Amino acid sequence: MQQFNFPFVATNQEETQLRNEVRSFLKAELDSGGYQPSADCWMTAASPEFSEKLGTQGWLGMTWPKQYGGHERTTLDRLIVTEELLAAGAPVAAHWIADRQTGQQIINFGTEEQKQTLLPKMAAGKSFAAIGMSEPQAGSDLAAVRTKADKTATGWRLNGRKIWSTGAHLCDHMIVLARTSPAEGRNRQIGLSQFLVPLKTRGVEVSGIDDLSNHVHFNETLFEDVDLTEDALLGKEGNGWAQCMGELALERSGPERFLSTFILLEQALTVLRGKLDNQGLITLGQLIAKLRSLRIMSRGIARQLAQGIPSDTEAAMVKALGNAFEKEVVTATRRLLSTTPTNEWPAGLAALLDDAVLKLPANTLRGGTTEILRGIIARQLGMR
Ligand SMILES: Cc1cc2nc3c(=O)[nH]c(=O)nc-3n(C[C@H](O)[C@H](O)[C@H](O)COP(=O)(O)OP(=O)(O)OC[C@H]3O[C@@H](n4cnc5c(N)ncnc54)[C@H](O)[C@@H]3O)c2cc1C
Incomplete structure (x- = not known):
């Protein structure tokens, strides 16, 4: 262990x-x-x-x-x-x-x-760039991707569909994980490769998906007979799985995994300062203590990454704990503020609260669900 x-x-x-x-x-x-x-x-x-x-x-x-x-x-x-x-x-x-x-x-x-x-x-x-990993049948089970790239005389032909591609409508490139050769028996991690795909290319169609808060920030991206040059391949053919795992470590390790809702707490404090009862102060103290711990952990990861020390499991831990914290911030803020906005609320606070509530469910899904992260942590602990 x-x-x-x-x-x-x-x-x-x-x-x-x-x-x-x-x-x-x-x-x-x-x-x-x-x-x-x-x-x-x-x-x-x-x-x-x-x-x-x-x-x-x-x-x-x-x-x-x-x-x-x-x-x-x-x-x-x-x-x-x-x-x-x-x-x-x-x-x-x-x-x-x-x-x-x-x-x-x-x-x-x-x-x-x-x-x-x-x-x-x-x-x-x-x-700007987008992440092309998930597909309708391949989220947590990423090795199930069906998007495939076949060799041609001049490069590769890409066919398939990616989903939840954040920001793809603003991006000029996407790193796409695609199958380039068949899996070896039950080992589906073999035969995958990454491609740097220019999105303004014939055969690529990006269409927005409305999220719960009525924003279009992620997309469905369709690849239909997209001809790519040889140099669209990123890294080595067949090394896509290992490359992707490295990319996920970068994706999971940052402070965005616990600071997404911080702005809400900060703005709410302009109303709450000096008015919290004992229970309110305890709640606030607990939030601040958790935030401080997460920041210390996050700084530790940044140091390790700088030294080239793999920190995938530590990143999984910060993401899992961080997502729980983000949720607690919203729940606690709703409870501490009166449920009905008053004249004391600064402009924008009510909208910020509404928006944070609607966006919250996505936090424990994107970048790997909590269950998947717990699985990674359990493996590190020798429990599976
Ligand atoms: C806001 C947002 C932005 C995103 N942006 C991108 C992006 O830019 N690019 C991209 O490629 N993807 C993106 N995703 C997709 C994201 O990575 C997937 O949603 C995530 O990996 C889960 O996959 P899924 O949605 O297919 O759910 P599923 O994998 O079908 O999971 C459904 C449920 O089953 C549980 N589950 C699944 N397998 C197991 C298991 N083995 N053990 C225990 N529980 C399990 C999950 O935890 C979850 O609760 C985004 C998602 C969101 C919400």
């Missing part, structure tokens, strides 16, 4: 300085009406203009090599920027996936040409 590893990482002065820089930038944006804070901002609040501003600040592709438009900063610096953006409910959804995982996948597995063509635009906030 292996142990979990969450090293404690102390803060330092440079970090505080970076945090203050991001806060000043966000305050100026907010004051000038640049955005309206929202819950779940990293998935549903997209503003390509805002993403470009972050690119200009040097806050996208922060850890990537300078030769590809990155800034060669630490994973902790990146964590600080992402924490501040999430805590402020800023409109970061457009670039989120490219910055969090697609860029790093390209750095890890891409050809020189893929790196030179795509990464600088992503780091500038001018090119």
Whole structure:
């Protein structure tokens, strides 16, 4: 049985300085009406203009090599920027996936040409990417994907259907997991490959799906005889499963897994400050203690990733606990505020609360369901 590893990482002065820089930038944006804070901002609040501003600040592709438009900063610096953006409910959804995982996948597995063509635009906030893993019959059971890519004289022909593709309507590329050769007996993880698919290509159709809150932020993506050049293959043919698992570790390890609803708590406190009874104070204290613990765990993961230490199980743990925390924030805030909005509520709080409630069910599904994450953790504990 292996142990979990969450090293404690102390803060330092440079970090505080970076945090203050991001806060000043966000305050100026907010004051000038640049955005309206929202819950779940990293998935549903997209503003390509805002993403470009972050690119200009040097806050996208922060850890990537300078030769590809990155800034060669630490994973902790990146964590600080992402924490501040999430805590402020800023409109970061457009670039989120490219910055969090697609860029790093390209750095890890891409050809020189893929790196030179795509990464600088992503780091500038001018090119966005989507995740093409799930299909109607393949969610938790990802190895069941049916999308397939067949070799042709000039490259590959892609056919299939992806679902829940977040932001694909704004993106120019999607990393698609597809079958390139048959499974070997019961081992379905064999024969899968990843492709960097340009979405503005003949045969690709992206259509929006309404979520519970009436937003279109995810899509169904259809691939019908899409001809891809040879260099659309990302990494090695047949290595798709292993590559995908690495991508999922990037996807699960960030603070967005516990900060999606933080903005709600912060805004509610403008009404609640000084008015909570003992029970209310206990509830608030518990939330803050949990948040502090999750942040310490998240910083530990960032440090480990920087040192090249795999942290998949630790990331699964933060996501599972973080999703439970996000839900508690909404439940507790609803209880602490009166159920009917009063004149004291700041503008936007009622809408923020409604929106957070409607978006909440998605949190424990996206990026791997709680049951699947618990399975990963149980395996690490030697329980299965
Ligand atoms: C908001 C949102 C955004 C998303 N964005 C993307 C995206 O950009 N790209 C993408 O590819 N996908 C995306 N997804 C899809 C997401 O990854 C899947 O929804 C998720 O993996 C679950 O798959 P499923 O929906 O098919 O549910 P299923 O896998 O059918 O699961 C249904 C239920 O059964 C449980 N279950 C399944 N298998 C097991 C098991 N072995 N043990 C115990 N319980 C089990 C699950 O926990 C769940 O409760 C997104 C989903 C959401 C909600």
